[in-house]
Structure formats: C-alpha cells, structure tokens
Amino acid sequence: MRSASRWSFRHLLGFRLLTLPEKPFLEGFKTDHKNHCPVCNTERQSSQNVDHYWTKLLTSDCPIDFRKSTDSELLRLPGGFFWVQLARVTRSQVFIEPRVYPQRERRPLKADGFVNSTSAIPGSSPSMKLSSSEFEVDLDDLDEDEHDARRSKPEEVTVHFLMSFLQFALNLCLLQDEGDHEVRPRVERLKATIHIAGHDISAEDDGGICSMYRDTDGWRMIKPYLALIEAKRAFKYLDFDERTGKPKPVVSNETLAQYLAEAVISWRANRGELGQEYASIYSVFLLAATNTFLRVIHFKFGSHYGEYIDATRKGTQKILVDDENKDTFVYMNSTEWFNLQTSGGRKSALCHILAIIRWHDGDYPIRLPVTHDSSVPEVDSDFETDYNGPEVDYSDEVISGDDGDLPMEDHSD
Numbered sequence: 001m002r003s004a005s006r007w008s009f010r011h012l013l014g015f016r017l018l019t020l021p022e023k024p025f026l027e028g029f030k031t032d033h034k035n036h037c038p039v040c041n042t043e044r045q046s047s048q049n050v051d052h053y054w055t056k057l058l059t060s061d062c063p064i065d066f067r068k069s070t071d072s073e074l075l076r077l078p079g080g081f082f083w084v085q086l087a088r089v090t091r092s093q094v095f096i097e098p099r100v101y102p103q104r105e106r107r108p109l110k111a112d113g114f115v116n117s118t119s120a121i122p123g124s125s126p127s128m129k130l131s132s133s134e135f136e137v138d139l140d141d142l143d144e145d146e147h148d149a150r151r152s153k154p155e156e157v158t159v160h161f162l163m164s165f166l167q168f169a170l171n172l173c174l175l176q177d178e179g180d181h182e183v184r185p186r187v188e189r190l191k192a193t194i195h196i197a198g199h200d201i202s203a204e205d206d207g208g209i210c211s212m213y214r215d216t217d218g219w220r221m222i223k224p225y226l227a228l229i230e231a232k233r234a235f236k237y238l239d240f241d242e243r244t245g246k247p248k249p250v251v252s253n254e255t256l257a258q259y260l261a262e263a264v265i266s267w268r269a270n271r272g273e274l275g276q277e278y279a280s281i282y283s284v285f286l287l288a289a290t291n292t293f294l295r296v297i298h299f300k301f302g303s304h305y306g307e308y309i310d311a312t313r314k315g316t317q318k319i320l321v322d323d324e325n326k327d328t329f330v331y332m333n334s335t336e337w338f339n340l341q342t343s344g345g346r347k348s349a350l351c352h353i354l355a356i357i358r359w360h361d362g363d364y365p366i367r368l369p370v371t372h373d374s375s376v377p378e379v380d381s382d383f384e385t386d387y388n389g390p391e392v393d394y395s396d397e398v399i400s401g402d403d404g405d406l407p408m409e410d411h412s413d
Contacts, residue, residue, distance in 0.1 A: 001193070004203035004261030009253040015309070017260055019332045024348070026296055027333050029355045036358060037351055039173075047362060048354055054079070054172040059347040067091070079172065085164040089157050089292055090341060153291070158231040159206050162289045163187060165340055166209065169353050183357055186210035186224055192269035196309055203258075203265040206231045208287075209356070225270055226360050227285040227353075230262050235290055249293055249337045259286055263299040264330065268306060282306075285356050292341040296352045297334040302327030 025033060038046040039055055057079050066074055066087045074083040166185035176182055191204040211223035235249040263284040271282075282301035287294060302308075304326040311317045320328050335352065338345040 002199050002201045004201055004265060005258060007254070007257035007261045009257065011257045012253065012260060015260060015264060016305075016329045017332060018329050020334075022295075022334050022336045024336055026298055026335050026352060026355070028298060029352065029359075032358065033351060033355055037354065039347065039351055039354065047358060049175040050173050050354075051175055054168070055350070058082070058168050058173055058350060059343050061343050062086070079168055082164045082168045085161040086292070086341065089153065089161040153233065155206070155231045155233050158233070158289050158291055159229065161292070161340075162229060162231065162287065162294065163207065165294075165346070165349070166353065169350050170209070170357075173350060174354060174357070180214040182212045182214075182219075183226065184210060184212055186221070188221075188224075190224060190266075192265045194265050194268045194309075198312070201261075201265060203262050205229055205262055205266065206289075209353075211360075223360070225266060225284070227287055227356055228262055228266055229287045229289060230259055231289045233290070235293075247339075249290065251288075251290075259288055259297060260299070260330070260332070262286060263297075264309070267299070267301060268309060271306070285359075292339055292345075293337045294340055294345075294349050295335055295337050296349070296356075297332060300331045300333070302329045302331075304328050305330055 020027065033040065035041070035044065036046045036048070038048045038050045039059075042052075062074075062083050063077060064073065066083050067090060069087070071084050071087070074080050074087060077083055163185045170176075170183050170185065174183070186208040189204050189207060191202055193200050193202040195201075205228045207229040208225060209227040210221050211226060212219045213222045214220075232251070232255060236252040236255070237250055239248040239250050240246070241248050263286055267282070267284045282303070282305065284299045284301075286297040286299065288297055289295075304320055304323075305328055307326075308317060308320050308328040311320065320326055335348075338349045340346050340349060
C-alpha cells in the first residue's frame with residue numbers, strides 16, 4: 001500500500017496536471033455568482049435563501065477584540081463558537097518577541113557615474129526609518145513573526161476552525177429546507193484507495209462537506225464528497241506584496257501534489273457517489289486550508305482521464321496521450337487565498353461555499369477557460385503565475401515512475 005503523502009513534483013507531470021492562474025473568484029462560478037448568489041444579489045431570484053442576520057454577523061468584524069477576550073466572553077456572542085475557534089487559531093502559544101535589528105544612519109556611497117538606487121529606480125522604497133509598530137499584526141495583515149508562531153500549531157487547530165466556519169455558513173447563514181435532507185460539514189475523515197500502475201495508493205482527507213438524509217433510524221450520510229478538505233499546518237513561506245504589504249502565501253510542490261492526489265484518488269474511487277457518470281461534470285472541489293487562510297480549488301478531469309490512470313501498460317497510456325481526440329489532462333482552477341480572519345475574506349469564502357452547493361443541486365456545469373492558457377506547475381511555485389521553466393512535452397510524461405515509486409512495465413509491443 002502506497003500513501004499519497006509521498007507525492008512530489010514529478011507526480012504533477014505524470015498525472016498530467018495543468019494549472020490556471022489564481023483568480024479572486026473561481027472562474028467557472030463568475031456567471032452563476034452574478035446571477036444567483038443570495039449574499040451579493042439580494043434583489044435577484046436565487047435557488048438559495050440566506051438568513052441575512054447571521055450572514056451579516058459572519059461577514060462583519062467581531063463585536064469585541066477576539067484576540068484579547070476570554071473564551072467565555074466570546075461564547076456569549078452570537079455565533080460565539082466561531083469566534084472562539086478564530087481566537088484559538090490566531091492565538092500565539094508563546095510570547096512573540098519582536099525582531100529588533102540594529103539601525104544606523106545609512107549614507108549612500110558616492111561614486112563617479114553612479115546614483116542612489118532609491119532615486120534611480122521608480123517605485124523603490126524611500127529612505128526612511130520604519131518602526132516596529134508599522135508591522136504589527138492586525139485583522140488585515142500577518143507579519144513573519146506571527147506566521148512563525150502559528151507554524152507550531154497542529155493541523156487539527158486549522159481543521160476545527162474551518163469546521164466552525166462551514167457550520168456557520170451552512171447551518172446558520174444558508175436557509176435549508178426543514179425536511180429530510182441537510183448539507184453539513186463532514187467531520188469524519190474518509191480514506192480512499194485506488195489501483196494505479198500495479199500498486200494500491202491511498203489518501204485520507206481531513207473532512208469535507210456532505211449531504212445527510214434522515215430516515216426512520218436517524219441521519220445517515222448519502223453524499224460525502226460535495227467538497228474535500230485538505231489542511232496543512234503552515235505554508236512553505238509567506239511572501240509579502242511590495243505594493244500592498246499584504247501576505248501572499250506560497251505552498252510547496254509537495255503540498256500541491258498532495259492536493260492533486262487527494263482529488264484524483266477520491267474522484268476515481270468514488271465517482272458513483274460523486275454523481276459523475278458523465279464526462280462533462282468530472283469534477284472535485286477541494287478546500288485547501290492553512291491556519292486562517294482558505295483557498296477553493298476546482299479539479300476538472302478530462303473525458304479520458306480515468307481511462308488513462310486505469311491503464312496497466314505504458315504503451316496503452318502513450319496511445320491515449322497521443323490521441324488528440326482524447327483528453328487525458330486534469331485541470332486545476334483556484335481562487336486566491338482568503339484570510340478568514342478578515343470580514344472580506346469570510347464573505348468571499350461564503351459566496352464560494354454557497355456556489356459549490358448550487359453546483360451540486362442544479363445544472364451548473366463549470367465552464368473552464370480555454371486550455372491554452374493553462375500552464376505546467378513551476379518548481380516551488382505558489383501555482384498562481386505562468387510556468388517559466390523549461391518546456392515540457394507532456395506526450396512523454398506518463399505514470400512510469402523512474403524512481404520505482406510507480407513502476408510500470410512497458411508492454412507496448
């Protein structure tokens with residue numbers, strides 16, 4: 001039995017992943033969101049209804065300073081269970097001593113024919129002294145010291161926080177019919193196993209969104225894979241936007257490969273339960289979470305992707321890959337990272353959660369952008385920019401596993 005946790009950059013190639021640049025809103029949901037979102041378009045008719053009292057609470061700032069309040073104080077607030085989890089996920093376990101660097105007046109070196117770079121380069125930072133207060137953590141930002149402190153928190157803290165957000169969104173904001181069906185956060189972890197290239201490969205998610213049905217014996221789960229959750233303790237690092245100063249999370253290729261593994265294995269092992277008998281809707285939604293950050297990812301599988309990964313011979317895979325009429329790629333469309341510590345981040349995430357439910361409930365096939373804008377994942381990228389590495393000929397990339405992790409004998413003749 002092989003674990004998908006071992007997947008790395010080469011699996012992104014062998015399993016034929018194409019990524020599209022991240023967007024503020026998931027590309028395939030733009031039209032649906034414009035016409036059907038009950039949060040942003042209250043004047044338009046929608047298949048969904050929301051409780052505007054709870055929705056306003058979730059998408060507004062906490063009434064009190066959650067970072068300095070006690071759990072008892074937070075629990076007494078409307079939606080207090082969520083504010084407690086937000087406080088826990090942002091609360092430092094140890095005292096953060098601000099980094100102090102020696103400062104001295106810097107005089108530019110004068111040399112014939114050269115000028116000060118800060119005046120020569122438009123947009124360069126001015127020569128000024130910055131106090132530590134300018135980098136304090138607030139509701140809209142996160143500095144490197146705070147990020148380092150949060151790295152010590154286990155994944156479970158992130159999972160519990162995300163579950164509380166989903167509970168708020170699905171069971172307070174969204175008005176569901178009071179009948180025998182209910183959409184809920186799935187706290188149970190589910191493990192799936194598929195057979196690829198002569199080996200059983202398994203992956204276990206961190207929960208998800210599911211649909212429940214009430215019969216004579218109580219509630220039972222009928223659709224466990226409306227969305228998957230994959231939580232990580234920390235990003236590879238935080239990059240800070242030079243223009244806005246806001247944090248820009250960057251994940252490793254290994255993390256991206258694990259996102260892909262979770263989607264591929266869950267989809268292939270449970271396609272019947274996903275209700276995806278037709279190629280036009282071969283999809284998996286994954287909620288990638290790290291601390292207070294959430295990214296919504298949509299994996300769309302090509303019409304012959306299942307046949308490609310089911311192939312037991314390298315030659316069979318090559319035949320499928322070389323056939324221009326057969327789509328053997330998996331396409332990844334993703335949002336930017338939403339910081340659920342901010343009211344704006346929570347609103348964007350809420351809109352996406354509701355859109356995913358509408359997609360499963362109705363006939364809203366996601367229209368992906370044209371595939372020639374897709375790119376091969378770049379080494380150590382945050383998969384939001386175009387691929388700038390060497391050109392990759394995907395016709396030569398199949399699940400062969402040169403290092404023996406996924407060996408496949410070549411019986412093409």
